[in-house]
Amino acid sequence: MTDAQIIVLATPVFLLLIGVELLVGWRRGRLGYSVADAINSIGLGVMSQVVNVFTKVVGLGLYTLVHDGLAPWRLPVGSAWVWLVGLLLYDFLYYWHHRMGHEVGVLWAAHAVHHQSEDYNLSTALRQTSTGWLFGWVFYLPMALLGFPPLVFAVVALVDLLYQYWVHTEQVGKLGWFDRWFCSPSNHRAHHAVNDRYLDRNYGGILIVWDRLFGTFVEEDDRDPCVYGTRTPLRSLDPVWANVHVYADLAHDAWHTRRWSDKFKVWWKPPGWRPDDVAARFPKSGFDLAARVKYRPAPSPAAAVITLAGFTALLAATSAFLWWSHAISGPARVAGGVAIVAALWALAVFTTRASMSSDAGAASQLPVAARP
Secondary structure (H helix, E strand, C coil): CCHHHHHHHHHHHHHHHHHHHHHHHHHHCCCCCCHHHHHHHHHHHHHHHHHHHHHHHHHHHHHHHHHHHHCCCCCCCCCHHHHHHHHHHHHHHHHHHHHHHHHCHHHHHHHHHHHCCCCCCHHHHCCCCCCHHHCHHHHHHHHHHCCCCHHHHHHHHHHHHHHCCCCCCCCCCCCCHHHHHECCHHHHHHHHECCCCCCCCCCCCCECHHHHHHCCCCCCCCCCCCCECCCCCCCCCCHHHHHHHHHHHHHHHHHHCCCHHHHHHHHHCCCCCCCHHHHHHCCCCCCCCCCCECCCCCCCHHHHHHHHHHHHHHHHHHHHHHHHCCCCCHHHHHHHHHHHHHHHHHHHHHHHHHHHCCHHHHHCCCEHHHCC
């Protein structure tokens, strides 16, 4: 069974849990969802899985090349300790991959997609990048050099990813001793927040002990409620633009700066760093949490029904594509992938235009400070 097929089988579980979260939120009077944002987040997950059909050969292929050609020994795939240690090692390397995704501009360009939603719920967990394959594979080569088989790497990577789904919710409070050892909803809420207290903390995938060891842990504080999103808000439902807009900003600054050294520094400096000459010519407003306005497109009820129906059909088509992608011809695979991405983009355009023509859409743009 392919990893794409496993994701297809897991999708009904994801959606069922979203339904449970919605029910719990409704009963508690704090829903935490909007139609446009949730569909946008799930759609970005769909796009990520479609792109992965074509790009997974990069990460797994390079891992296999290093393992087969450079590893001084091969660990036995049939030994339980190889799987357990492999998962622990993967989680440790994931911590550094994730941390560098917040500390290096070009890596943030890929990871920013996951943080763009200004809601925090289980649909946010599905909001995944389509460009992480460009550099992400580098962080896991130590596993290959230590002889962990490609099958072990692929499976523990999937386990680590699937674990992180449930921590994306506001409906689960603090969990006592569990929060001290593991990535939990409380710990990960802090990770997604843009408040000064929480910024760039809590990178652990399964274990939070890495953050405690390396000084990046922060505890969620009820006196400073988490505000979600990115410090440079996307303010768009376009799934393609969501994946490329940070790259576009970096390319803009690299092109316009006069110093050749800065043309390279732009990509490797921390997110937000800009050459002095570019910052002077193209100033950007500073971050002000109190004045932050939440982007919440709200289509009319009729348009929302059309959006939901269209997205449901698209989700079914994507499931069929992912299930059979390994068995169809290359041209058919490309045509199917392009069609799905184009449909996601068209649906985003429809939802955005429907929201612009809706009085509810205009009324929903509330400052963060005014939100309950």
